[in-house]
Amino acid sequence: DVKVTQSSRYLVKRTGEKVFLECVQDMDHENMFWYRQDPGLGLRLIYFSYDVKMKEKGDIPEGYSVSREKKERFSLILESASTNQTSMYLCASSLGSPDTQYFGPGTRLTVL
Amino acid sequence: GENVEQHPSTLSVQEGDSAVIKCTYSDSASNYFPWYKQELGKGPQLIIDIRSNVGEKKDQRIAVTLNKTAKHFSLHITETQPEDSAVYFCAASTSGSARQLTFGSGTQLTVLP
Numbered sequence: 463d464v465k466v467t468q469s470s471r472y473l474v475k476r477t478g479e480k481v482f483l484e485c486v487q488d489m490d491h492e493n494m495f496w497y498r499q500d501p502g503l504g505l506r507l508i509y510f511s512y513d514v515k516m517k518e519k520g521d522i523p524e525g526y527s528v529s530r531e532k533k534e535r536f537s538l539i540l541e542s543a544s545t546n547q548t549s550m551y552l553c554a555s556s557l558g559s560p561d562t563q564y565f566g567p568g569t570r571l572t573v574l
Numbered sequence: 575g576e577n578v579e580q581h582p583s584t585l586s587v588q589e590g591d592s593a594v595i596k597c598t599y600s601d602s603a604s605n606y607f608p609w610y611k612q613e614l615g616k617g618p619q620l621i622i623d624i625r626s627n628v629g630e631k632k633d634q635r636i637a638v639t640l641n642k643t644a645k646h647f648s649l650h651i652t653e654t655q656p657e658d659s660a661v662y663f664c665a666a667s668t669s670g671s672a673r674q675l676t677f678g679s680g681t682q683l684t685v686l687p
Contacts, residue, residue, distance in 0.1 A: 562620050
């Protein structure tokens with residue numbers, strides 16, 4: 463089975479802190495994604511990557527950056543966390559395009 | 575870009591009844607339509623998908639229908655059970671699109687015993 467793991471299930475940070483969310487997949491998938499999930503808004507794409515060191519902006523990239531130095535790992539970075547970034551963050555991976563996306567369990571981030 | 579609308583936002587049914595969730599999409603070039611189920615505390619998981627070259631697909635109690643002319647697709651769950659209670663998301667994708675998937679806003683399905 464495909465497994466996508468995220469570094470933390472719950473995270474509490476202060477406004478202005480730099481935050482790292484990490485995602486690892488074990489199926490040699492080409493594509494990796496970061497989504498943000500908010501009630502009533504569904505899943506909104508922040509960034510995605512289709513290859514090592516490659517990245518593309520999604521719908522809501524402002525305030526976020528990403529890093530993909532290895533194929534299996536995709537990191538989401540909040541350079542200076544703000545309260546409006548309090549949300550559930552979901553990582554996913556897929557083999558092709560378009561193709562089934564496999565999701566991690568999510569990280570619930572609270573910014574105080 | 576693609577826009578996906580999903581209705582209803584909440585749905586309650588009695589155990590054993592059927593449930594239907596509907597989605598519309600805007601990009602006529604979209605050709606892949608997956609449905610995801612998200613249980614409490616978990617990430618979404620694919621339950622069924624359909625590509626534009628077919629109009630209907632079934633997998634046991636779950637079926638998806640696609641009307642490309644009207645640009646809408648629906649999820650049908652028959653003989654609902656309490657374990658079907660979850661949030662369901664539809665999505666649409668254009669083959670080769672850098673955007674991959676655009677998701678609907680989700681439907682909270684509650685199956686009442």
